Amino acid sequence: MKRSRFSEEQIIGILKEHQAGLGAKELCRKHGISDATFYKWRSKYGGMEVSDARRLKTLESENTKLKKMLAEQMMDVATLKEMLGKNF
Numbered sequence: 080m081k082r083s084r085f086s087e088e089q090i091i092g093i094l095k096e097h098q099a100g101l102g103a104k105e106l107c108r109k110h111g112i113s114d115a116t117f118y119k120w121r122s123k124y125g126g127m128e129v130s131d132a133r134r135l136k137t138l139e140s141e142n143t144k145l146k147k148m149l150a151e152q153m154m155d156v157a158t159l160k161e162m163l164g165k166n167f
Contacts, residue, residue, distance in 0.1 A: 085110075087124070087132035087136065088129050088132075090120050090124055090132075091124055091132060093106060093110055093112075093120070094120060094121060094124055097121070103117055103118075
């Protein structure tokens with residue numbers, strides 16, 4: 080996955096500038112981002128504080144690890160069922 084030039088703190092700071100009354104077009108021009116990027120950030124981080132964003136990142140990484148563990152366990156179970164099916 081591509082790494083962003085901006086940290087969560089910077090993204091939230093940009094969104095707070097927008098909430099303070101600065102227009103989206105001016106913000107995009109000022110920070111060198113596209114309109115699509117701004118609106119994607121707004122949908123993901125809108126209304127968040129920095130601590131909320133950090134917690135979200137932690138939860139997403141934990142969720143990824145758990146999904147990987149589940150997939151490995153499901154493969155192990157499928158392999159064992161296949162082995163037992165061949166033996167009988």
